[in-house]
Amino acid sequence: MSILAILLTYIFINNFILVQFLGLCPFIGVSKNSENAIGMGMAVTFVTAITSVICWAVNQYLLVPLNLEYLETLSFILVIASLVQLVEMVIKKISPPLYKALGIYLPLITTNCVVLGIALINITNNFDALQSFFAGLAAGLGFTLVMILMSNIRERLDYKPVPKVFKGMPIAFVSAGLMALAFMAFDKSLLTNLHLV
């Protein structure tokens, strides 16, 4: 797969939230206003891009030579947990403003399905280091895109006459469902039409 095809696939066609249902907890929990949504999205993108490459390397140079592939899940989650901690410390040291913006979201990322999901999907698809990096980046960008769209929808919903029983979470799910319907326009045939496959 070419880099452009990977970007299109994971941002639009296999969007992590709306198509694969990964990362729904922060999607519903943090999307109440657009500022938080952008912060969370950026933090996730940052982490997915880095962890994708490192998990790929761990698998390639540690697990495969030692025939320990069955420890994949365990070692990836450890890599992710420690990396998130490291990223938090590094950002705190080198860029306090960025830490202020992303700081509170970083601890939440360890248990975000997007991060572990893309690391595992990279291995299943036999991506190389560069492809893994871009797949991770695209997964994060797709997540950010939907988070921003959703937070804007929810900000407007606050001023609309929504039936009492649907207030809050139910209407958020219904809106997400309609958005998923719109995302179905991005189909695998998009790649064929653009001569990317």
Add this chain to the structure above:
Amino acid sequence: MSGKNHLREFTKGFLEENPTFVIVLGLCPTLGVSTQVSNGLGMGLSALFVLFFSNIIISSLRKVIPDSIHIPAYIVIISALVTLIQMFLHAFVPSLYASLGVYLPLIVVNCIILGRAEAFASKYGVLDSALDALGMGLGLTMNLVLISLIREVLGNGTITLFPVGSWSGVINVPVLHTYPVRVMALASGALLLMGYLKAIFDVFMNRKKDK
């Protein structure tokens, strides 16, 4: 603690603290695999297994695990259990293993399991934690079966259970099998259904509270 309280730890997972509709955690596998009843059941039972043993282990180790590294310690325990169930399904139910796909290893980051470890097993005794896990796990399984039943019947017109002997395990629903409501089988159907079920559940719970 009296017997009545033990019972409450078990039953709260079904209604008052239903993992999907009240706490709204662990949605990714719930919506991701709920296209077939057999998948929903398989995922529910796998999560129940992991939740049950992680709660017991964490609860019995709660005085040993240092506070500053408790989250990584919990994650290691949970992911070891997930690896176990992954290997078990791969060896004995390969078809289920294939259809659960990436969602099976993702039980590690299912917020319900870490959530119960953090909110319950790290504070209470082994018996209560085991009952809490059983109740939560069965509540989760119930939700998964309910959601996948609605989605499969409407979206595909079938009910897929596990094959027994010569029976393929698939029940066809008349009319809907010929004219299925395809959208329910797709991603957006799951989100729409989740919204409506949450609204119905809220109305039901509020009515119960008013009484």
